[in-house]
Amino acid sequence: MNGALSFHDLTVGYGGEPVLHEVSFALEPGEIVALLGANGAGKTTLLRALAGFVRPLGGGIRLDGDDLARLSPEDRARRGIAQVPEGRSVVAELTVDENLRLGALWRHRGRARETAIAQIYDLFEPLARRRSADGHQLSGGERQMLALGRALVSRPRVLTLDEPSLGLAPLVVAQLMATLRDAAARDDMTVLLAEQNITSALSIADRGVVLDLGRVVADAAASTLADDTALRHAYLGF
């Protein structure tokens, strides 16, 4: 139950054409790692491979030493990998409460489930006020809160987020990042945060891994990456 996640020579592609080339890096338990890279660098593909939606062409992924290759997406979730996919992953036809409940189903039963859901409402007060609203009635910020809350309610070992800041106001992003950092510290959760918004990602990350055209081009402490102007210009476009 540690949350040590590692990628070993992971090669992933669609229709035989690789998008990721022998990607290797590891996350220590409790570590927050920012996965950085421009559009098309392979961040989402890496997360989909971790979820089990695309089968690697080569290499593998391990969670606490166990190879995940043979596990279905739902079994990976039940091993404690929670993902917040890009965009509007909230189920629009279900209410806020039902979305949270869905996230808690496999993990908690009976009273423990109610407690876990109540804790998420404490964490995200705007959600508590809208618990019977349908997903499609929420604002962008509320949706991202709900997607994050729905992932946290299962007390994951590993949490991944794909572009959580996309389309959100800077203030909302800052709040989201602060909540994420606190939750990760409290639950001793390993976090893999894929972002194009480098500044906000590096502000809470311990370490950053930079992808370019499907290869790892940098893997260093967050502070080092933040100061490396040459690298930023070359791969991250600012």
Add this chain to the structure above:
Amino acid sequence: MDRLAFLLATGLARGAIFALFALSLVLIWRAARIINFAQGAMALVATYLAFAVTGLTGSYAAGLAAGVLGGAAMGFAVERGLMRHAPHRSPLAGIIIAIGLVMVLQSLLGIFFGPQYRPMAAPFDEAPIFIGGVPLLSPYDLFVLVVALAVMGLLALLFTRTSLGLQLRASAFAPEVSRLLGVRVDRMVTIGWMLSAAVAALAALLLIPTELGLNPHSTDILFVYAFTVAVVGGLDSPIGALLGGLTVGVVMSLVTGYLGSTVAPIGVLVLLVVVLLVKPGGVFSMRQARTA
């Protein structure tokens, strides 16, 4: 006026069955995005099973239970054995498989039971009760109405109040997100098929003794009406199936009563055409903009 009351009451009882069968089509549509053209034939196999079990045991209840369970088993077998392996890229594959299945099932029933009509007794009196001098529903009609409404009520509770129902809905709306949350979506699709086929079997079991008679083609017309109901109500909408079913039942009953029974199917088809022209998505169709 007496005649109108009688026709309305009978129409509601028949309509409840159309609603039940239409609801079974809505259940599969929501679970698997397939219009199951084999639903009638599958329900008919279950009805023959009930006929055989009632014949052996002499108990209507045993036959009814066997028919509903047999329907669920058919749903399981068809989903796991056939539909799961159909290519998902085009909806046509599932439709063609279903139509092929209709032919196979109807032929098998013909081989084993013969093409003739089999007598299937209703468990209650079919003569209408007079209320205030007006003939209204028969005890059997009342039984049908109560069973159909109770089953729909239970399904509504299942879908809105239980964890299984939540997972069934989530799997239907957002399969990929549901899998990320640990929901076993494949299992939910199978359960959806089993529920749906059991409900369809029940509808056929209720309607065949009084209306259709049991032969290898008796559910064809039930399927056509229920399909109309489902389309009129909106394939995504259980409420649409309920109200659509009652509407079609009443329309049929009125048209039969005032214009003759041969005109009734035309009346239903006219209703279908009108709805498709005015609101192609169905009267109760959900909003089109899916955001998840």
